[in-house]
Structure formats: structure tokens, C-alpha cells
Amino acid sequence: MNSEKMSVSLESTLIEFVMHYQKAHQIRSKSEVIARALTLLREHELETQYAAALEEWQASGEADLWDAVTSDGLNGETNAAR
Numbered sequence: 389m390n391s392e393k394m395s396v397s398l399e400s401t402l403i404e405f406v407m408h409y410q411k412a413h414q415i416r417s418k419s420e421v422i423a424r425a426l427t428l429l430r431e432h433e434l435e436t437q438y439a440a441a442l443e444e445w446q447a448s449g450e451a452d453l454w455d456a457v458t459s460d461g462l463n464g465e466t467n468a469a470r
Contacts, residue, residue: 396422 406421
């Protein structure tokens with residue numbers, strides 16, 4: 389993974405938390421603590437976007453159309469039994 393250096397300014401309470409978290413979870417660096425936090429923020433953002441996209445798709449009526457044809461050509465048997 390390529391890394392770039394960046395400088396950030398944080399409130400002292402956040403810095404204390406980063407240092408506490410680093411020690412409590414035996415993380416090698418404060419940068420790794422920040423990277424983990426940002427990864428969680430990114431995942432949360434993606435979950436929010438996926439939920440909004442699903443809601444939009446369902447509201448469009450396309451979900452109902454898809455549900456009407458999802459079992460086309462299937463007779464309830466599985467290929468695993470053959």
C-alpha cells in the first residue's frame with residue numbers, strides 16, 4: 389500500500405484518545421489508528437449510499453418487476469441433487 393504523509397490538527401481530547409486506543413489495542417502507530425477510524429467512516433458512508441440506492445430502486449418500481457421474474461425457468465429443484 390502506498391502511503392502519503394499528511395499533517396492534521398486535532399483537539400487534545402482526540403489526541404489522548406488516539407494514544408489510549410493505540411496502547412490498548414497494541415497498534416504500531418497513531419497513523420494506523422487514524423487509518424482504521426477513516427476506514428470505518430468510509431464503510432459507514434458506503435452503507436448509507438447503498439441504502440439510499442436500494443430505497444430509490446425499490447421506489448422506482450423496478451424491484452417489483454425484478455421480483456416477478458426472478459424464478460423464471462426454475463422448477464424448485466437444485467442441481468446439487470443431480
